[in-house]
Amino acid sequence: xxxxxxxxxxxxxxxxxxxxxxxxGPDAAAFAHAQFANDVTALAPGQWQxxxxxxxxxxxxxxxxxxxxxxxxxxxxxxxxxxxxxxxPLQRFVFRRKLKISARADLRVAGAIGxxxxxxxxxxxxxxxxxxxxxxxxxxxRSWWIGPAESAPASTDTGEWLSQDLRDGVPRLPAAQRxxxxxQQLSLDRLQAYSVKKGCYPxxxxxxxxxxxxxxxxxxxxxxxxxxxxxxxxVSDGSRDLGEVICTSSLAATEHWALAVMPLEEIAxxxxxxxxxxxELALPGGLAR
Numbered sequence: 001x002x003x004x005x006x007x008x009x010x011x012x013x014x015x016x017x018x019x020x021x022x023x024x025g026p027d028a029a030a031f032a033h034a035q036f037a038n039d040v041t042a043l044a045p046g047q048w049q050x051x052x053x054x055x056x057x058x059x060x061x062x063x064x065x066x067x068x069x070x071x072x073x074x075x076x077x078x079x080x081x082x083x084x085x086x087x088x089p090l091q092r093f094v095f096r097r098k099l100k101i102s103a104r105a106d107l108r109v110a111g112a113i114g115x116x117x118x119x120x121x122x123x124x125x126x127x128x129x130x131x132x133x134x135x136x137x138x139x140x141x142r143s144w145w146i147g148p149a150e151s152a153p154a155s156t157d158t159g160e161w162l163s164q165d166l167r168d169g170v171p172r173l174p175a176a177q178r179x180x181x182x183x184q185q186l187s188l189d190r191l192q193a194y195s196v197k198k199g200c201y202p203x204x205x206x207x208x209x210x211x212x213x214x215x216x217x218x219x220x221x222x223x224x225x226x227x228x229x230x231x232x233x234x235v236s237d238g239s240r241d242l243g244e245v246i247c248t249s250s251l252a253a254t255e256h257w258a259l260a261v262m263p264l265e266e267i268a269x270x271x272x273x274x275x276x277x278x279x280e281l282a283l284p285g286g287l288a289r
Contacts, residue, residue, distance in 0.1 A: 011112065012145050013157040018109035019083035020146060023074040025099030032066065032074055035090060037183060037194035037201055043068045047122045048133055049289050050193035051076075052183055053086070058206025059179045060186055062086065063171060063193060065133060065144070065289075067124055077109055077133075077146060079165075080173050108152035111161045115141040122289040137168045138284035163249040166257040169220055169283035172247040174231055181246070183207055184216035185261050192288040216264070218243065223258040223271070223278040230274065235260045237269045245273060 023032055033040035038051040043066065051066040065077040078086055083103035090101055116132035119125030125132035130147030142164060165172055171186045183194045184207070196211045198204075210216050221243070223229070229248045234241040243262030250256045258273070271278050 011155065012110040012153040013112070013155055013161065014153050015079075015109045015111050015157055015161060017080055019078045019081070019086075020104040020107040020109060021076045021078060021083050021086050022102050022104055023076070023099055024072060024102070025097075026072055027097040028072055028074050028099045029068070031094065031097050031099050033198070034201060035093060036066070037188075037203065037207065038066070038192075039195040039198040040066065040068075040074075041198075045070050046124050048124055049122065050188070050191040050287075052188060052193050054183070054201070054203030054207070055179050056202050058182050058203035058210075060171075060173065060181055060183060060188070061178050063173065063186070063188065063191075067131065067133070069124070075104075075131075075146070077144065081178070106149050107146060108149050110145040110147075110153050111135070111157060112143045112145060113141070113160075114143060116143045119143060134289075137286040139164070139167055159249055159251050163251040163255070163257050166247060166249050166259050167222065167281075167284075168287055169222060169259065170287065171220060171259055174247065176232060177246045181261055182210060182216075184210050185218050185220075186246075187220040187283075190220075190283065190285075190287055218261050219264050220283065221260050221262045222281045222283050223260055223273070224281055225256045225258070225273065225276050225278045226254045227276050228256050229258045229276065229278070233273045235262060235278070236272050237267060238272065242267065242271075 029040050036051045043049050045068050048065050048067040052063050053061045062081040067075040087101050087103045116125045119132035119134045133144040135142040135144050196208045228250050233245045235243040243260045245258045245260045248258045
């Protein structure tokens, strides 16, 4: 992988709510392909993809980045979900497959506003023992840094990264929102985070049926408010509840963001959350990897 990244876009800010899990061994890719929603066999070494881990009922447990470093090595970058909550359930399905799944406490994740020049789109960049991923969208350039704990930045993100994730339409799932929504309800098609053609995986039947029968009725909407919003709160048009807030962030006194699962059809009239007026904004493109 290339090592000539332009690092002038830093500073890096630590993202302590992100974890890293690694899959190592001859059967690593086959195992991930069978357990997760996206097509891992189509992922080339040196590339990454959005992927999702689902329940058998097709509900999203975690949205994550899956990196393929070589034929036998995969890394997963997990926002929100503790590494052990990912590793322990998956280990029950290893059986006689030749791989090791590890929660990597020795690795950290950080974010930077700007682009690492060789980490473009799905291409992974590498320098000084750390990996870089392009997290940019039409709203602007961002990068993930994944590296050793001893090299991790001391300064911690105070809300800018989370707010940008929500503005990009990347759903962040706190514990109460896990196992509640299908990939279609979370608009994961915008990230190309699941496949309806790859064959069996937990939840595949629900995902495929919804896709091919055209029964997706709800998706993500981006909301902005002048005061804080609460996870799990109802979104109303004044006469009825239309949807539910699934993740929120606050960046400044009057900069409060939320992603809500709501009907796909056009909604007339003013929206509110717990009597707080909200404005819907368009979600950007450019997130697919």
